[in-house]
Amino acid sequence: MHNCDQHSDCVEEALRRADNICAERGLRFTQQRRKVLELVWESHGPVKAYDILDRLDSRIAAIKPPTVYRALDFLAENGLVHRLDSLKAFIGCSHPLKHRECYFLICTDCGEAKECCNSELADVINETSHNNGFRAEHTTLEITGECRDCRDTH
Numbered sequence: 001m002h003n004c005d006q007h008s009d010c011v012e013e014a015l016r017r018a019d020n021i022c023a024e025r026g027l028r029f030t031q032q033r034r035k036v037l038e039l040v041w042e043s044h045g046p047v048k049a050y051d052i053l054d055r056l057d058s059r060i061a062a063i064k065p066p067t068v069y070r071a072l073d074f075l076a077e078n079g080l081v082h083r084l085d086s087l088k089a090f091i092g093c094s095h096p097l098k099h100r101e102c103y104f105l106i107c108t109d110c111g112e113a114k115e116c117c118n119s120e121l122a123d124v125i126n127e128t129s130h131n132n133g134f135r136a137e138h139t140t141l142e143i144t145g146e147c148r149d150c151r152d153t154h
């Protein structure tokens with residue numbers, strides 16, 4: 001779904017953004033948190049926590065499972081990754097802290113997910129919440145289907 005020319009650039013940019021955000025907010029971006037973020041960004045698809053653990057095992061064995069879960073919590077809290085509940089997975093945020101709500105178009109064929117923002121959708125969700133006396137804090141909308149690339153190859 002994503003035709004990035006060089007994915008190492010995407011990873012580098014994600015890490016640079018995380019560096020900046022953590023510096024601005026006075027957060028500690030430890031080696032371990034950095035490593036976990038790098039592994040989430042290994043692709044443009046959602047990644048499960050145990051996949052991250054698997055990948056760590058083959059590289060550096062020093063990070064234990066609770067450390068990975070805590071690192072993922074830290075990254076999610078600070079908007080650097082999103083939790084995709086329906087898949088029990090994580091995905092790197094493509095524009096951290098620029099939005100409160102995000103919509104994911106998840107291709108069930110290639111497994112990639114695209115993050116989209118749409119303020120009109122946000123308005124509708126806010127209005128619906130408001131009409132029900134509900135105060136919405138976070139919205140994550142997961143839309144599954146088939147991306148253009150996969151549809152083209154069929």
Ligand SMILES: [Zn+2]
Pocket residue numbers: 002004006007008010011044
């Ligand atoms: Zn990329």
Ligand SMILES: [Zn+2]
Pocket residue numbers: 082092093094095096097102115
């Ligand atoms: Zn995001």
Ligand SMILES: [Zn+2]
Pocket residue numbers: 001107108109110111112146147148149150151
């Ligand atoms: Zn696809």
